[in-house]
Amino acid sequence: MNLSAQIKKYRARQGFSQEELAEKLYVSRQTISNWENERSYPDIHNLLLMSVLFNVSLDDLVKGDIEVMKNELEIAKLNKWTISMVTFMLLGVISIAPMMNWFGTKGLLVSFVLIVFSIYSTYKVENVKKKHDLKTYKEILAFQEGHQLTDDEKGEERKKNKYMKPIIFISSALIAGILTWIILSFFN
The missing domain is CATH 1.20.58 (Methane Monooxygenase Hydroxylase; Chain G, domain 1)
Incomplete structure (x- = not known):
């Protein structure tokens, strides 16, 4: 599973829309869409915030790829x-x-x-x-x-x-x- 799929999976599991996740991370909805469609990747700050929001370790969030x-x-x-x-x-x-x-x-x-x-x-x-x-x-x-x-x-x-x-x-x-x-x- 790649990072984009991990973000999408955990966002859906938490019941967040792209818009809601964007508000919580202080980014645009388009940024979330870009992450989920592999057009760009989140920086370490946003990865840390997402791991807290999704209640998963940073390893679990990123390691799916590995x-x-x-x-x-x-x-x-x-x-x-x-x-x-x-x-x-x-x-x-x-x-x-x-x-x-x-x-x-x-x-x-x-x-x-x-x-x-x-x-x-x-x-x-x-x-x-x-x-x-x-x-x-x-x-x-x-x-x-x-x-x-x-x-x-x-x-x-x-x-x-x-x-x-x-x-x-x-x-x-x-x-x-x-x-x-x-x-x-x-x-x-």
Whole structure:
């Protein structure tokens, strides 16, 4: 939530019109409108007055922006590392046969490096998941949409997904093996 939305939210919660809030802050109604429409921002004096009028801390009034920005950065980080992980893994697996065909066993070094990058990306994804206690796909989706599941919902999801990690690992290994076999067959 940005500062403009915070001002609008707290003003509405207190039941103030823009005109009433303007009178209490000794500014024009247009100034309040500008704040709420992100055309300008209040100075520190007005922020302090609003925190008193709205009966919220200055942190709560302003920090809404900071918390949302932090979450958006974490979501972007999760997305970036997920894309990196998948891309490097696919490139690593797909490159095995062509690299061996063109450069012999030394060509495997290229595939190895790509797979190492994929593993590093996986590590980064797991760090974000661990930091936000994300264990199921539904929890990850909720996080990416900007909300969290309740503890009951988390418990239900985690019971359902008890065996997902081994299944995903085995499935990934099978897919990688099949892709490698197909590519090796194609180049031989």
